[in-house]
Amino acid sequence: MATASTIILGTGSYAPARILTNADLAKMVDTSDEWIRTRSGIRERHIAAPGEATSDLAVAAARAALADAKLQPKDIDLLIVATVTPDQPLPAASCAIQHKLGIPTHAACFDLNAACSGFVYALDTASAMLASGRYRHALVIGAEKLSAITNWKDRTTCVLFGDGAGAVVLGVSHEPGVGLLGTKLGAYGDSADLLCIPRGGSSNPATAESIAAGDHFIQMKGKEVFKIAVRAMEEAARDILEQQGLHADQIALVIPHQANLRIIESISQYLELPMERFYVNLERYGNTSSASIPIALDEARRAGRIKRGDITLLVAFGAGLTYGAALVRW
């Protein structure tokens, strides 16, 4: 019998109803539609309603993925939620999501924080757990309410982020050569300070002063992060292609983390793979961190951009600084 591999049985995504355009942002901070579009490619982003939590976005995406997979919450015995914005610091968002969906109490539920690379990390983790033979169906979600950790007075970051969720249902197949072919994960912990929330954790608990200074919000040295992102994503893509004995030309579609159009264009140039092979939706969502790849994956599938036999490359980069790449054959 062929060795078991992890396959994607269904995908789903959800974005909150409210749309914040670049023109709206120009009324809030000293910026312009032109600056945001030319520097990042973003035109608008979705913003959750005040009472809408990350778990609500995740549940909507998960329901769509379960329906696509023709499975029920009772079929799930492993739930991994990639997020940097759980509903509250403790407990994990996955437990709220388990409860809201009605996933059984025998299911393993936990959150995973690898920032914008979180979905690829969660995919790899779920795949290894499925390969152990102790789980049958995994639900992997990337969900973020970044608007809750964004400093709406800081024009260098607030124009970039958005809210949303994407989900996949995973199962095991014995058909040779399909599913998750391989993954490559890594991190540059020495550059963690370039993209972080400085206060509010155990090393630096929040104080009234730190909150007044906005140190409980995301801070980023964009230019430095940009350079490392391009290099790390290109290297991760090359490494995984080499690991699998594939050439870039064999990739039907790349689903990159949606942070900046210029980052994606640079990777396209370095890999000598035309932009038509890259799925881009950041103009409508902004950067949704761990939700960006599963939202794009779901959209690409539903738009008919992924066909049976196609090889898809997922490639991510985020705070940590983490990176990850995964190859999937459909």
Ligand code: UT7
């Ligand atoms: O998801 C995790 C990974 N994240 C990323 O990969 C993000 C990586 N970084 C980026 O996407 C880009 O660096 C940004 C979009 C954040 C910024 O683009 P940039 O071309 O690197 O611009 P910059 O930071 O060098 O800023 C250029 C100028 C500065 O003014 P001076 O110093 O040249 O006078 C900024 O103060 O633009 C100014 N600026 C703005 N102007 C209008 C910064 N933010 C804004 C703004 N509107 N929102």
